Amino acid sequence: MMLGPMVQSLPTIRLAGRIDENTPLVVPRDGFCLDMTEVRGISSRGIGRLVKLLTSASGAPVEIRGLPDPLVPLIPRVTQLGEAFRGARVHSMMLHADCPTCGHSLARECSPLGPTPACGSCEECGSPMRCGVSPEIFEAFARWYRQDPIPPPPGGAKG
Numbered sequence: 642m643m644l645g646p647m648v649q650s651l652p653t654i655r656l657a658g659r660i661d662e663n664t665p666l667v668v669p670r671d672g673f674c675l676d677m678t679e680v681r682g683i684s685s686r687g688i689g690r691l692v693k694l695l696t697s698a699s700g701a702p703v704e705i706r707g708l709p710d711p712l713v714p715l716i717p718r719v720t721q722l723g724e725a726f727r728g729a730r731v732h733s734m735m736l737h738a739d740c741p742t743c744g745h746s747l748a749r750e751c752s753p754l755g756p757t758p759a760c761g762s763c764e765e766c767g768s769p770m771r772c773g774v775s776p777e778i779f780e781a782f783a784r785w786y787r788q789d790p791i792p793p794p795p796g797g798a799k800g
């Protein structure tokens with residue numbers, strides 16, 4: 642089982658706003674939970690820093706909460722990113738939607754394994770919402786995620 646309750650004992654690294662070359666990345670040695678629910682954007686250098694953060698965990702447990710939707714199409718396609726995320730447990734992703742008519746926007750936390758989220762109608766004006774991630778991209782990520790076996794989190798047995 643790849644999803645489930647998060648390991649509460651892991652220290653949380655909370656990233657917010659825009660991830661770029663100035664984002665401080667301090668890595669706890671015994672693993673961490675990376676909370677990205679408040680991330681609003683990622684520059685290409687920010688992606689490089691994320692890769693560095695994840696690879697520096699080198700085998701320690703890593704959980705991801707609120708994977709930002711700009712990363713969802715990239716992880717299955719960009720080898721370096723895919724490798725960096727391979728060992729992480731993705732607890733949830735943040736999917737954004739906006740209304741092309743009135744500009745209302747929302748963000749929703751959902752499972753990386755589906756079902757494919759529906760963006761529905763705008764709660765302000767009733768127009769169909771525009772999803773930040775298409776169903777095709779969401780499915781491609783879910784396929785990538787399922788094909789990569791993820792080891793179960795260590796059950797408190799630490800060496």
Ligand SMILES: [Zn+2]
Nearest residue numbers: 740743763766
């Ligand atoms: Zn609207």
